[in-house]
Amino acid sequence: MSFIDTPKKLPSVDRLLNDPQVTRLVSEFGAPQITQSVKNVLQQARSDILNGVSIDSDTLIDNVDADLARLHKISLQRVVNLTGTVLHTNLGRAALPESAIAAMSEVARSASSLEFDVTTGKRGDRHQHAEELLCRLTGAERAIVVNNNAAAVMLTLNSLALRKQVPVSRGELIEIGGAFRMPDIMARAGCKLIEVGTTNRTHAVDFEEAINTKTALLMKVHTSNYAVQGFTSQVSEAALAKVANENEIPLVTDLGSGTLINLEEFGLPHEPTVREALSAGAHLVTFSGDKLLGGPQAGVIAGRRELVETIKKNPMTRAMRPDKVTIAALCEVLRLYSNPDKLLKELPTLRQLTRDVNEIEQLANRLAPIVQKHCPRFKVSVCRTLSQVGSGAMPVDQLESAGLQFTLPGTRRSGKALMNLALAFRELPLPVIGRIAENALIFDLRCLEQEVEFVDNLGALKLQ
Numbered sequence: 001m002s003f004i005d006t007p008k009k010l011p012s013v014d015r016l017l018n019d020p021q022v023t024r025l026v027s028e029f030g031a032p033q034i035t036q037s038v039k040n041v042l043q044q045a046r047s048d049i050l051n052g053v054s055i056d057s058d059t060l061i062d063n064v065d066a067d068l069a070r071l072h073k074i075s076l077q078r079v080v081n082l083t084g085t086v087l088h089t090n091l092g093r094a095a096l097p098e099s100a101i102a103a104m105s106e107v108a109r110s111a112s113s114l115e116f117d118v119t120t121g122k123r124g125d126r127h128q129h130a131e132e133l134l135c136r137l138t139g140a141e142r143a144i145v146v147n148n149n150a151a152a153v154m155l156t157l158n159s160l161a162l163r164k165q166v167p168v169s170r171g172e173l174i175e176i177g178g179a180f181r182m183p184d185i186m187a188r189a190g191c192k193l194i195e196v197g198t199t200n201r202t203h204a205v206d207f208e209e210a211i212n213t214k215t216a217l218l219m220k221v222h223t224s225n226y227a228v229q230g231f232t233s234q235v236s237e238a239a240l241a242k243v244a245n246e247n248e249i250p251l252v253t254d255l256g257s258g259t260l261i262n263l264e265e266f267g268l269p270h271e272p273t274v275r276e277a278l279s280a281g282a283h284l285v286t287f288s289g290d291k292l293l294g295g296p297q298a299g300v301i302a303g304r305r306e307l308v309e310t311i312k313k314n315p316m317t318r319a320m321r322p323d324k325v326t327i328a329a330l331c332e333v334l335r336l337y338s339n340p341d342k343l344l345k346e347l348p349t350l351r352q353l354t355r356d357v358n359e360i361e362q363l364a365n366r367l368a369p370i371v372q373k374h375c376p377r378f379k380v381s382v383c384r385t386l387s388q389v390g391s392g393a394m395p396v397d398q399l400e401s402a403g404l405q406f407t408l409p410g411t412r413r414s415g416k417a418l419m420n421l422a423l424a425f426r427e428l429p430l431p432v433i434g435r436i437a438e439n440a441l442i443f444d445l446r447c448l449e450q451e452v453e454f455v456d457n458l459g460a461l462k463l464q
């Protein structure tokens with residue numbers, strides 16, 4: 001070991017590259033990358049020395065190692081979602097069924113019939129793979145899949161309402177996390193938003209009065225992430241459809257989550273289905289693939305033939321088209337929907353949303369003593385909690401659930417200790433994500449399906 005206190009004494013790039021400890025890394029990381037890392041490390045060392053910090057020559061090689069390791073650390077990785085939010089946008093929303101995963105890797109691995117008709121040997125259409133399945137499940141005449149529901153809304157408005165007006169109820173001008181605000185989307189889609197009614201009450205006559213020769217369509221937005229309660233009135237799909245038909249303009253409904261089945265049959269709260277919206281008179285419906293549907297990130301536009309055809313001709317459709325992997329997954333998920341018994345068993349979203357609270361509590365009872373052994377400083381107990389659907393679906397409904405609660409008894413200010421505990425769980429080889437609430441770390445076990453793996457993972461827990 002020697003200390004370097006002037007840039008002149010730093011080894012050259014070549015000398016460091018020829019160090020046996022560095023050359024050993026070449027087969028794994030490749031020469032160009034190692035050269036870059038060596039340059040980075042020497043530049044940092046030079047600036048440290050100029051700032052009066054002397055450098056230990058041995059650390060230079062460690063730093064090259066660290067620079068490469070940082071670059072190769074997997075950033076998008078699997079985690080265990082114990083937040084209690086089943087469709088967590090930050091955690092990638094819906095977990096996919098095995099059949100969809102198999103179909104995704106199959107088409108990813110080799111060439112596929114994405115835009116090729118195997119029967120005729122002629123050019124095919126990527127939009128056609130999911131179309132018939134979607135139409136059968138929703139009663140739509142035509143359907144098209146794009147990258148997500150935001151794209152579906154954008155594309156619909158841009159295709160049907162460019163430089164025209166679109167009346168929307170003030171109570172439905174929603175913001176859905178991050179940057180999806182209906183008024184902004186409308187502006188970027190090139191159409192003019194006409195606000196009608198008031199925040200809590202809008203009537204059919206408000207729409208009638210807003211309609212003029214520049215009106216392109218009527219828009220209804222399912223207020224998916226909040227509920228207006230109390231003295232409220234919204235115009236139903238059927239009433240809006242009547243106004244739209246009388247004025248010979250289409251009614252477009254953005255269902256947000258949307259669902260293909262009656263969730264009440266599975267003991268869940270009611271969520272409007274795509275079929276309901278269409279049979280109530282909506283001419284087009286847009287919805288997400290990875291919310292309640294339980295599929296991959298995608299957006300669907302479904303409804304009247306001539307409207308979907310107009311949309312397909314918009315050059316922007318090309319900019320929003322889904323890839324083969326998404327299409328493969330979506331088709332498999334849609335196939336599951338044709339068999340309700342299979343669906344409940346095989347679609348993770350539905351399986352997790354309908355999981356019985358007693359079963360979750362039994363899992364908590366089994367895990368509590370094991371987890372307690374790994375966290376002796378904390379009190380680990382079984383608790384009842386409430387899960388939510390997430391991604392804006394069913395905002396006011398919560399699902400009875402159970403889980404583990406970590407507390408520090410006798411400590412009023414346990415915030416820091418709980419944050420460190422949560423961090424230790426996030427730093428596991430398979431990161432575990434809970435939520436901190438009321439002086440406790442809570443693990444809602446609704447979405448934990450791999451019990452043995454969870455227990456094995458705990459062996460690596462490093463608590464301070």
Ligand SMILES: *Cc1c(COP(=O)(O)O)cnc(C)c1O
Binds near residue numbers: 221223
């Ligand atoms: C979630 C949501 C969207 C956006 O859907 P993404 O699939 O996330 O792009 C649009 N509209 C409504 C009403 C929503 O709930």
